[in-house]
Amino acid sequence: MITTLLVANRGEIACRIFRTCRELGIRTVAVFSDADAGALHTRLADTAVRLPGAAPAETYLRGDLVVAAALTAGADAVHPGYGFLAEHAGFARAVRQAGLTWVGPPPHAIEVMASKTRAKELLGIKPLREVTEADLPVLVKAAAGGGGRGMRVVRRLADLDAELAAARAEAESAFGDGEVFVEPYLEGGRHVEVQILADTHGTVWALGTRDCSLQRRHQKVIEEAPAPGLTEELRAELYDTAVRAARAVDYTGAGTVEFLVAGGRAHFLEMNTRLQVEHPVTEAVHGLDLVAWQVRVAEGHALEPEPPRARGHAVEARLYAEDPARDWAPQTGTLHRLAVPGAVRLDTGYADGDEIGVHYDPLVAKVVAHAPTRAEAVRALADALERAAIHGPVTNRDLLVRSLRHEEFTSGRMDTGFYDRHLAALTAPRPDPYAPLAAALADACGRSRFGGWRNLPSQPQVKRYLMAGEEHEVRYRHTRTGLAPDGMDGMHGVDGVDGVRVVSADAHRVVLDVAGVRRAYDVFRHGDRVWAGTTALTALPRFPDPADQxxxxxxxxxxxxxxxxxxxxxxxxxxxxxxxxxxxxxxxxxxxxxxxxxxxxxxxxxxxxxxxxxxxxxxxxxxxxxxxxxxxxxxxxxxxxx
Missing domain, CATH: 2.40.50.100 (RNA polymerase II/Efflux pump adaptor protein, barrel-sandwich hybrid domain)
Known part of the structure; x- marks a missing residue:
């Protein structure tokens, strides 16, 4: 029986595993790099051990340090999470050799399936050896790892060598293995996967399908279960191939078999010998805890002959600190507030006030909605994200909301080229024209003890903000009856403030009446950054410093x-x-x-x-x-x- 479990990971997945351990009565141990000394996962664990020496980006790849930490802390089991060492057969062996329980698949299964080339050969699939014009487009892909790293779509033969070199460099940096291969790239395909769970007694569950077609840079953004629109015959084929792949390597524990579905046919991609980021949607529809089952399987418990039935539909969105409009550039800084309303599941590795750093993946949180139907789940998730308070670095929140409400997605007709076609429209600025006014009025209330009213008319107060890359000027006055807008410049389609009335205003909330329609804004400020509702603004100095130009x-x-x-x-x-x-x-x-x-x-x-x-x-x-x-x-x- 496992009594103390070390999670060889960080962030959201470590926090998520700790939550299940609490429910199972298992003590927890965190490991951390110097960059993560104050991270949420170190604060949630019963004990935490610093991993010394290595650079922050490499720390969690040091299996020897992790095993030593487990022994030092008195752990009797290790869970790898996903990423880092999760699919490292040598690490799994080292854990077992140290007398610890490995909460994952057998090392030989990891070894075979960790190489996408070997996995394909096991199922009789051969990658391209020589690429010709007739083979284009092709996909250059890292043999190890995942997460979209080391992947490149090549549409011109002249670009192949450069993209091979770039993919090798990226794969070497991310996984310590620069091997890449080339396979046909199928336009208009859907990314569909099957969750499997196997015990040590010969039972293998195929726990439904997931659709993960909405991707950026070959990394998933929105996932759902079950995958919509599959025929019963195709679903049966997917289950059969997934179970066959698991049995071929005597697999145990949780894993995922991934496919590209195009033209009514399924093409095997790879098998991930770990828990997937998107596992919560499977948990939601099947009513189980996959981490708990990983622990039980590692303890030798047997599965029932048949898996639990699926109920309803679940959709997950990955909230990233990144700017989709600027080539998905990752963002860093303090996450001042993260609050998501509604009956949704929130998995995160951050708390209010935590720093989003440069060393690791920019995933802030996963938000999951479960409902009786797909339409209800999609609607609930979009609403929760739209109303969420996310105060900090730029995120992909607006993109997620617009994607979930896009007709191509709501009708289930999406494929892996969704963002290639729609990114420009989905990231086009749609600023709230009255957010700068709300920010200025809240600022005025917060700074003035006596209201600022004067007996004689005077010049209006002026505030300048940067919103969606454009500068906006707001003017207001203190009157006998309170604050009153005087003018707004810079917002296209908004002339002055005719028809705008201040219903109420204080330092944290402003209610405006715009032509008879009330708009309420909760206002939050940290330094020169202001959030009015869900709109982010930057307060500008009245007189710019020439040195900043x-x-x-x-x-x-x-x-x-x-x-x-x-x-x-x-x-x-x-x-x-x-x-x-x-x-x-x-x-x-x-x-x-x-x-x-x-x-x-x-x-x-x-x-x-x-x-x-x-x-x-x-x-x-x-x-x-x-x-x-x-x-x-x-x-x-x-x-x-x-």
């Missing part, structure tokens, strides 16, 4: 990270074209290309490979060549003319 053509770091590459031969004085990649940044194990903003001459390049940069750091300056840019436009038009 960047030279035209400045190329700024969209995220904190490491400069891993500069374009070959690039130096000050070089001629560059708009959109040409100049610098590659690595952040959270992903590489991001930073391109020239305009066509012209590179006049400054102050960074070097290996350099750490913060968000907003100057990477390069390109002086625009207007005549050359116009010539390129004319040439492109002429080349495209009939």
């Amino acid at each position: 960047q030279a035209p053509g400045s190329l700024l770091a969209p995220m904190p990270g490491t400069v891993v590459r500069i374009a070959d031969g690039l130096a000050a004085g070089a001629r560059v074209r708009a959109g040409e990649p100049l610098v590659w940044l690595e952040a959270m194990k992903m590489q991001h290309r930073v391109a020239a903003p305009v066509t012209g001459t590179l006049t400054a390049l102050p960074v070097t490979p290996g350099q750490q940069v913060e968000v907003g750091a100057l990477l390069a300056v390109v002086e625009e060549a207007v005549e050359e840019a116009m010539e390129e436009v004319v040439q492109e038009v002429e080349e495209g003319a009939p």
Whole structure:
């Protein structure tokens, strides 16, 4: 029997496993890097052990340190969570050799299935050896790991070598294994997977399907169970292949078999020998706790002959600290508040006031809704996210809400190309025109003890805000009856403040009457950042500091990270074209290309490979060549003319 369990992981999944351990009466041990010394998972565990020596991004990959921590803390079992060492056969063996219970599949099963190439060969599927024009498009994919790292879609043969090199570098950085392979890329396919659970007595459950088609950079964003629109024949085929794959390696514990479904056919992708990020949707529809069952299987308990029946529908959205409109750039900073209303499940590794750092995946939380029907679950999840208070770095919340309400998703017709088609429309700014006014009025209430009323007319008070990348000016007055709006500039489609009346206002809540319709705003402020309702604003100084102004053509770091590459031969004085990649940044194990903003001459390049940069750091300056840019436009038009 397991009495004390160490989780060899961090963040959301560690917190989630600890929750089940509490329910089972199992004591918990956390491990942490120096960057995670104050993280929520270290605070929730009964005991916590620092992993010394390694850099923050590598700490949780040191299996020797984790095993030593388990022994030091008196743990008798280890759960790997997902990511890091979860699919490392050598780590699983080391845990067992130390006399600890491994809450996961057998090492030999991990070893076989951890390599996507070996897994495919086991099922009689061979990857492409030589790629020709006829094979395009193809997918370059890391043989180890997951999470979209080390994956590239190649549509031109001329791009293959460069994308292979980039995928190898990313896979080596993320998994310590640079092996990649190439397989056909199926346009318009759906990502469908089967959850399996197997015991040590020969029983294997196929616990339904999940659809994970909404992905960015091959990493899942929205998942649901069961996968909609599958025929009974196709579902039976998926179950059969998943169970066959598990039995082929004598699998035990929880795992997932993934497929691409296109044209009514299922194409095997890989088997993940661990708990999946999206496991809560399966738990919701089947009414079970997969972590609890992982523990029971590790203790030798047997499964029932048949799995529990599915009931209803569940949808999960991954809330990331990232900016989808800026190439999914990860964001960092303090999470001042996270509150999601409604009858939804919230799995997170953060509490109010925690810092979202640069070293790890930017997942803030998973929000899950379960309802009798798919339509009800989707609606409940979209509503909960829309009304959530998320005060901190930029997140993908608005994208999630719009995705859940998109007709292609609500009708179940989505595929893995959803964001390729719709990202621009889904990330187009839709600012609330009255949020700056609400922010200004709340600020006025918070700063003025006596209301600011004067007997004689005076100039209005002025506040400036940055919202959705644009500057807005708000003017208001203190009157006998309280605050009154005087004007607003910068918001398209809003002329002045005619028809706008202040119903009530204090430092934390403002209610406006706009042409007979009341709008209520809860206002929260931290430093120069303001949230009016769900709208984020930045308060600007009345008189800007000239020292803060960047030279035209400045190329700024969209995220904190490491400069891993500069374009070959690039130096000050070089001629560059708009959109040409100049610098590659690595952040959270992903590489991001930073391109020239305009066509012209590179006049400054102050960074070097290996350099750490913060968000907003100057990477390069390109002086625009207007005549050359116009010539390129004319040439492109002429080349495209009939």
